[in-house]
Amino acid sequence: MNKSSVQAVQGLPHLVTDLPGPNAAALIARDQAVLSPSYTRSYPLVAERGEGALIYDVDGNRFLDCNAGIAVVATGHCHPRVVEAIKAQAEKLIHMSGTDFYYENMVLLAEKLAALSPGGAPRRVYFGNSGTEAIEAAIKLARYYTGRDKFIAFLGGFHGRTMGSLSLTGSKSVQRARFGPLVPGVTHIPYANCYRCAYGKQPETCNVECVRVIEEQLFKTILPAREVAGIVVEPVQGEGGYVNPPQKFFDELAEVARRHEILMIFDEVQSGMGRTGKMWAAEHYSMSPDIFAAAKGIASGLPLSATIARADIMQWKPGAHASTFGGNPVAVAASFATIELLEQELLDNAARIGTHLRARMADWPKRFPAVGRISGIGLMIGIEIVRDQETRERAQDWRNQIERMCFERGVLVLGAGENTIRLSPPLVMTEDQADFLADTLEACLAQLPRHQR
Ligand code: PLP
Numbered sequence: 001m002n003k004s005s006v007q008a009v010q011g012l013p014h015l016v017t018d019l020p021g022p023n024a025a026a027l028i029a030r031d032q033a034v035l036s037p038s039y040t041r042s043y044p045l046v047a048e049r050g051e052g053a054l055i056y057d058v059d060g061n062r063f064l065d066c067n068a069g070i071a072v073v074a075t076g077h078c079h080p081r082v083v084e085a086i087k088a089q090a091e092k093l094i095h096m097s098g099t100d101f102y103y104e105n106m107v108l109l110a111e112k113l114a115a116l117s118p119g120g121a122p123r124r125v126y127f128g129n130s131g132t133e134a135i136e137a138a139i140k141l142a143r144y145y146t147g148r149d150k151f152i153a154f155l156g157g158f159h160g161r162t163m164g165s166l167s168l169t170g171s172k173s174v175q176r177a178r179f180g181p182l183v184p185g186v187t188h189i190p191y192a193n194c195y196r197c198a199y200g201k202q203p204e205t206c207n208v209e210c211v212r213v214i215e216e217q218l219f220k221t222i223l224p225a226r227e228v229a230g231i232v233v234e235p236v237q238g239e240g241g242y243v244n245p246p247q248k249f250f251d252e253l254a255e256v257a258r259r260h261e262i263l264m265i266f267d268e269v270q271s272g273m274g275r276t277g278k279m280w281a282a283e284h285y286s287m288s289p290d291i292f293a294a295a296k297g298i299a300s301g302l303p304l305s306a307t308i309a310r311a312d313i314m315q316w317k318p319g320a321h322a323s324t325f326g327g328n329p330v331a332v333a334a335s336f337a338t339i340e341l342l343e344q345e346l347l348d349n350a351a352r353i354g355t356h357l358r359a360r361m362a363d364w365p366k367r368f369p370a371v372g373r374i375s376g377i378g379l380m381i382g383i384e385i386v387r388d389q390e391t392r393e394r395a396q397d398w399r400n401q402i403e404r405m406c407f408e409r410g411v412l413v414l415g416a417g418e419n420t421i422r423l424s425p426p427l428v429m430t431e432d433q434a435d436f437l438a439d440t441l442e443a444c445l446a447q448l449p450r451h452q453r
Pocket of ligand 1: 130131132133135158159160161234238239267268269270271295296
């Protein structure tokens with residue numbers, strides 16, 4: 001066996017026990033007694049260590065991680081350069097509170113993110129620790145700057161679970177149930193989910209009704225335009241099922257925003273940091289949002305988020321908003337290493353492996369009756385599972401079965417939306433690993449009852 005094929009075999013799953021193995025089962029029992037039951041676990045994976053796109057569990061089983069800790073470990077698990085950056089920074093300065101003092105790497109990262117922002121306008125950066133905090137900051141900043149208090153958000157959108165961001169979230173009712181009243185003033189409208197157009201249109205007859213509703217109905221009835229601070233939108237809907245709208249959706253939305261002096265706020269928490277093969281998904285649409293939020297992939301697993309706004313918008317007074325831990329030096333160091341890797345090789349790799357996977361999947365709707373739409377951009381790929389391609393009836397149970405079958409073959413995939421399998425692997429994924437993932441999904445799809453009919 002030559003070296004590269006040795007590496008390839010080493011980079012693939014290898015199971016040595018039934019699942020869950022004995023150590024995993026014991027830990028899960030303890031977890032169930034003491035952890036919040038609000039966490040959603042799809043299958044019994046107990047991770048012990050990770051390397052690149054691989055995860056080893058507590059029984060020595062090796063899995064191919066096709067979700068990167070929910071689109072977080074952009075550079076793969078424990079990339080040596082990220083680990084080295086974390087160690088070096090931890091020996092120098094772990095925390096100082098950037099809200100009260102200065103330190104250099106926080107300034108350098110803000111400069112870097114500002115320079116990388118789409119559109120070229122001068123930017124300022126606010127650092128937090130999580131996606132939801134980045135969105136909270138965006139909500140507060142938009143209110144502060146515009147003096148308006150209303151927002152437009154989208155059905156299927158996910159923006160976080162704290163009270164402000166939850167008010168924008170329109171993904172699953174379980175996320176909102178029993179938590180009201182939420183922050184008032186948010187109106188949700190249908191997203192440009194063309195495969196399931198809320199207005200019953202086909203792409204040929206589409207007149208971007210999902211945007212027109214804003215001026216033609218909302219502004220004339222329940223929502224005075226001059227009270228709207230921002231339109232909050234994911235450039236690719238994540239939790240909603242990896243839905244990527246057509247260009248004209250964003251063109252029209254930006255026009256509506258411009259006409260009424262409403263801020264365009266992009267939630268790039270999941271789609272940003274190279275996930276789509278470009279640094280920001282907004283770049284695929286040539287959009288330059290007024291404010292955008294980044295988190296997940298930004299520091300390869302350390303808690304960090306950024307709310308990045310046009311410099312003339314982020315002009316709030318000292319004390320208006322802050323966070324003790326946001327932008328802590330160790331997370332910032334991990335972020336630098338992450339961005340360097342993205343720029344050097346991983347943006348290209350994400351685009352290349354994304355294209356490769358999509359080519360592998362191109363004929364799936366023909367070969368597998370349960371495959372509806374293949375969606376997403378780059379390494380953000382959704383596979384919609386349907387009972388019937390004609391009616392597009394959602395087959396959540398089959399989607400869940402596929403998740404489980406993949407797990408039993410050593411491949412970690414997760415669902416998004418009601419009936420979509422989402423793939424958001426580490427951006428270091430190799431072609432051999434991508435092929436293994438595609439082979440595994442094909443084997444699972446072939447097992448579905450509809451296929452065997
Ligand atoms: N926005 C988007 C698009 C997300 O996908 C998520 C998390 O999945 C969030 C916001 C919230 O991020 P966090 O879980 O870090 O608060």
